[in-house]
Amino acid sequence: MKSVKNLPLTDECHHWTHLGEVPWDLQKYWQQRYTIFPFYDEGIYMTEDAWYGVTPEPVAIHLVYDFVGFISADKRTVIDMFAGVGGNAISLAMATEEDGYTPRFDKVIAIELDAATLACAQNNAAIYDVADKITWVLGDSFKFLELLANSPDKLGADLRVDIATTTIFASPPWGGPGYRTDEIFDLTTMEPYNLAALHEAYKAMDHALYLPRTSDLRQIAKLVPDGVKIDVVQYCVEGASKAMVAYIPAAVEAPAVSPADQSMS
Numbered sequence: 373m374k375s376v377k378n379l380p381l382t383d384e385c386h387h388w389t390h391l392g393e394v395p396w397d398l399q400k401y402w403q404q405r406y407t408i409f410p411f412y413d414e415g416i417y418m419t420e421d422a423w424y425g426v427t428p429e430p431v432a433i434h435l436v437y438d439f440v441g442f443i444s445a446d447k448r449t450v451i452d453m454f455a456g457v458g459g460n461a462i463s464l465a466m467a468t469e470e471d472g473y474t475p476r477f478d479k480v481i482a483i484e485l486d487a488a489t490l491a492c493a494q495n496n497a498a499i500y501d502v503a504d505k506i507t508w509v510l511g512d513s514f515k516f517l518e519l520l521a522n523s524p525d526k527l528g529a530d531l532r533v534d535i536a537t538t539t540i541f542a543s544p545p546w547g548g549p550g551y552r553t554d555e556i557f558d559l560t561t562m563e564p565y566n567l568a569a570l571h572e573a574y575k576a577m578d579h580a581l582y583l584p585r586t587s588d589l590r591q592i593a594k595l596v597p598d599g600v601k602i603d604v605v606q607y608c609v610e611g612a613s614k615a616m617v618a619y620i621p622a623a624v625e626a627p628a629v630s631p632a633d634q635s636m637s
């Protein structure tokens with residue numbers, strides 16, 4: 373698996389400027405384009421699917437602020453597991469230390485399965501002048517983590533990051549709009565990756581999960597041992613929650629029991 377630069381925009385990538393160009397089912401999202409991307413008119417490109425899942429910029433910015441507060445200062449790499457059109461990756465790449473100048477992350481890796489979507493993300497990041505600060509990967513982010521843990525030699529040199537100083541941000545697909553009608557969204561039914569699958573893949577690292585606003589908090593709480601704190605934040609735009617984010621600390625392995633300890637017990 374290797375990083376990719378400058379993927380070409382395709383017929384699936386759009387920058388719509390008039391309502392008449394927009395498919396009817398996307399028109400209400402397009403009407404919110406300046407909330408989603410305030411610099412939309414500078415040439416933001418989206419795929420049709422991306423309108424449903426993109427993180428609006430005000431949420432992405434606030435979320436990075438919270439994410440940085442959640443992780444320790446020695447975490448210098450962040451992986452955006454589901455880059456989409458760049459809503460979160462751009463804000464992660466723009467994050468700075470308190471001096472307002474030094475980048476908070478030495479490396480931002482953004483992984484996306486779909487080539488047209490990734491091309492939009494690269495285009496959009498260029499508008500914010502951060503395209504070259506992001507290491508882009510076209511592929512399956514679960515496969516990426518598996519290679520990182522077990523066969524790092526199969527990753528390009530710029531992707532072989534140290535797990536000990538790496539954190540994860542994940543805004544997975546939510547499996548269509550069904551979550552909107554559920555009073556409490558059952559995260560075991562989230563498709564194509566449910567909460568257990570996400571947590572299993574990410575648990576070695578501090579990770580933030582961007583989830584439906586009605587997600588079942590009891591299911592999230594069960595991811596960590598009793599007494600361990602998980603922050604869960606609702607992110608709102610114009611008074612309405614868009615999503616909740618769960619900030620989940622890396623699992624601490626139980627200390628190995630030495631033969632001497634065993635004989636004492």
Ligand SMILES: C[S@@+](CC[C@H](N)C(=O)[O-])C[C@H]1O[C@@H](n2cnc3c(N)ncnc32)[C@H](O)[C@@H]1O
Nearest residue numbers: 425426427454456457458459484485512513543
């Ligand atoms: C909810 S969207 C992410 C939106 C993104 N945060 C943004 O602001 O644009 C989920 C994205 O994950 C991508 N995806 C799905 N499975 C993936 C996988 N296994 N690895 C990488 N990307 C994946 C989808 O193509 C989709 O673009």
